[in-house]
Amino acid sequence: MIETETTKDAVYLRCLEERQHHSFVLEQSAEAVVKALGFKVAFEKDLDALKTHLDNLGVENTWVKRYAQGRTLQAKTPQGMILEFYFAMDKAERLLQKYANYHGCAPQRFDHINCFTHNVQDTYEFFVRDLGFRLTEYTATEQEEIWACWMHRKGGVHDMALTNGKGPRLHHLAVWVPNALDIIHLCDLMATTGYVENIERGPGRHGISNAFFLYVLDPDGHRIEIYTSDYLTVDTDFEPIRWDLLDPQRQTLWGAPAPLSWFEHGSVFEGIAVNEPVLEAKPIVAP
Amino acid sequence: MIETETTKDAVYLRCLEERQHHSFVLEQSAEAVVKALGFKVAFEKDLDALKTHLDNLGVENTWVKRYAQGRTLQAKTPQGMILEFYFAMDKAERLLQKYANYHGCAPQRFDHINCFTHNVQDTYEFFVRDLGFRLTEYTATEQEEIWACWMHRKGGVHDMALTNGKGPRLHHLAVWVPNALDIIHLCDLMATTGYVENIERGPGRHGISNAFFLYVLDPDGHRIEIYTSDYLTVDTDFEPIRWDLLDPQRQTLWGAPAPLSWFEHGSVFEGIAVNEPVLEAKPIVAP
């Protein structure tokens, strides 16, 4: 990733095609926690409309100040996630065509967020009904309970995904790379520079999203997905794709199961209690 | 490409991730011409709003019937292009994850259209002001006249591009593939199955759009681009990128010039007269 700026207590990072100041902020902290998940709105006035809507819903929210960005509205969702919305951010140079900056897997852009939530159905409804996300794929139990879901705004498979589990917790953040070989190179690089233990899962192909993926843990234990090969979802009549919870190919098209840690480990939000999931359906894990 | 259906006088084709009946229609005809360029609108009611807007503008338009699709509004732009707008189309199976259907360069989706127009400025204004397209990149002369432009609706670099030249004519249609190696395989395949003469330009990297490209001519002489590696443009505050007409890297980042045919050859619209360009700026071509 590109280091846009480093201040006394934070590092601001962006990816190669990004023209805004940062898409990741790492702050020095006693504990490895998530402070907030950020979303850019389409227009400045959307922030005010959102505040009114959240106030009407009784959803806790407040204006906060954030370095290098404009007005920022922080909200705590009914299930406890901390989200932040902004429109304006300082600009940075696009490095997409400054190829000397390509290193490692050369992440091209921030792609999506995946969170554990203890109540997928309610969280899903909040994102779709109140924030305007659209469903693309989902996993359901045999009783048609939603166990996990993928929702988008930008026209890909997802900007936000939800997984059943102790929550709210961050499951992973994902960056998009143009090529599966970039991911293979990252495996080689991590494996020979002292980070072999940080490779958690993959590389492989997800059934859901069709993504070629790799999951790694950063030195703080936050999970990062390196991600490519999804598809467009811009059609307004796009019909969401249902996957059965018992179908192992939804996880990995090629059949290999995810490790247990992938279903259990996540990053907590700072100061937010974690709840047991209301849905008891178990994921499919290898023996 | 996938053959969805073949009728007595037409072949309906789609790409691997597409879930609608067709994105290309080939009709038997005495001459190799373009009948219309199609666009899907977001909602059914947009068709009526568009009709009203075009009527108000005095832009010629009419409802037409099209196989396997709903209400379709045909319009002739002020510069003479024939466009068709629809919302509903019959559904077809998505073959993205039926990998036995991957052949050749395995086109994943229709990506964009590029047309010659004799008046880039006016055509550009019609697309942006009246149809709601957004500018992403453009080529300008030293006098800041727009010589070519790239405009989008779906969040990529372009759905529609315009090039200065005798027009209106179709310059090319483009399909998106996930990987540069798919394009290299297509070169190998065409070169060894009797189509080596149909490889017109590339493979290479465009400066504009950053796309890795190949241009081929189909047996009727219509130009097809095989295209990958562009970037997202969903931010509403995206600032269009200007390229100087004299910068050869806008065409090919690696420096190789396009052949003369690439600036001269195009497909006419059926029954539409072709006009000399109002802007005399010449492209940069190798000696």
Next chain:
Amino acid sequence: MIETETTKDAVYLRCLEERQHHSFVLEQSAEAVVKALGFKVAFEKDLDALKTHLDNLGVENTWVKRYAQGRTLQAKTPQGMILEFYFAMDKAERLLQKYANYHGCAPQRFDHINCFTHNVQDTYEFFVRDLGFRLTEYTATEQEEIWACWMHRKGGVHDMALTNGKGPRLHHLAVWVPNALDIIHLCDLMATTGYVENIERGPGRHGISNAFFLYVLDPDGHRIEIYTSDYLTVDTDFEPIRWDLLDPQRQTLWGAPAPLSWFEHGSVFEGIAVNEPVLEAKPIVAP
């Protein structure tokens, strides 16, 4: 693979760059067994020299007739493997540049054989001392006992590898492909055409050989490796590379362990008894 010829009871296959009649023969049989492993010698007269050498050693051998190939010497190694040596074979067209024949992972050439043997040290010595193979890499226990070894004639990492285990048995045959993406495509293809259960291990990177690999089981249960990314070993002063049996990265550079089946499952030679390994060292397997 390319089907050169099919007779009443056998199918003869070759890979894309191969100019001889076959590199694989599948014969109809009541049981899924290995009949013989074939090696091409450099010159016709080497067959006679080899016969004399084997006779002197007291190694069982005999001339056999094989379809589409010249004089063939069959030998049973002291550890019970059935090997066949030939020089001449009928020619077939090289399809390397007939790209219309590229399907699936497009195997370009047969690469190597890997066998279980109950006595790695003795088998290794037979291949190196009596057949002229050269050691490239090997796994040793802490007591410096050879647990597995890789040996070559053609200048790559191996034509023949040996693994400690119940033997003699064939562990796998390997075909070489030019690109890791060919292997990924094969995973996608198998996973969506009913062969997901036949993907046994990978894709991944071996520490030993540096190969990017995939192991699949054919419908008879014979294991096939799809293999790329090794290196040249033509220097006569090449120093073999030692790997510690306790180093998990020798198996998979990225850390993921091989499944238990990979250490246990193999194909027996027709009519040859299988022996317990003399070396008790256990491989490293995941819990």
Next chain:
Amino acid sequence: MIETETTKDAVYLRCLEERQHHSFVLEQSAEAVVKALGFKVAFEKDLDALKTHLDNLGVENTWVKRYAQGRTLQAKTPQGMILEFYFAMDKAERLLQKYANYHGCAPQRFDHINCFTHNVQDTYEFFVRDLGFRLTEYTATEQEEIWACWMHRKGGVHDMALTNGKGPRLHHLAVWVPNALDIIHLCDLMATTGYVENIERGPGRHGISNAFFLYVLDPDGHRIEIYTSDYLTVDTDFEPIRWDLLDPQRQTLWGAPAPLSWFEHGSVFEGIAVNEPVLEAKPIVAP
């Protein structure tokens, strides 16, 4: 490339899989010339046998001292090329699996040399008859005169190729990379770091050798090929492949002609006169 060592007036370079001290030496010099082309022999005693053979032939030769390597025999071929032969060289660490050293196109090994010679037939005969090279592919005129040839020792398409032209001159040196995408990345990198003018030809696919290639000029004007995708030639009954001089696909399978500079520009050997070619056949060049 990896910088093994830099002395007062020379830089010693090797590629990622190479375990010897250097495969390229750059010496400071007033003029950009070639001092010698080096070859490693299989055994130390081969040097003495070679000296005797060259003395018998009346080919000028002498022992020379070279940094970091053992006894070295320098010879001037009948057509004026300066060759050097050695067996022993200091060892260096193999970096194939130290992926942090992968930069740019990550050249994995030195692959081959290509020289202009004014007399292809005689030079070809010297290499095959006196040095033991084997022919793999060749270009012939309609009168069956050899116009260019590819010869190997290590089991690939070539270690040494000869092209008709003013000679002796070095046409290019080639490094092997595992993947076409490494070559595409190098194009992107050179195009955006001030070296766009140094990209001379490609990327493309050669008909001859099937290689995916790129030709660049280093800052001294020496031509370097980046090369992948050839095939094995270890069979002793390998039949050389003939290409017609009039077949444009021998140069580029995809049809694009090489630029004129590619037929004209080369590097002279220090102090060696350049002769006009005896064969007048002209290459095929675009109009």
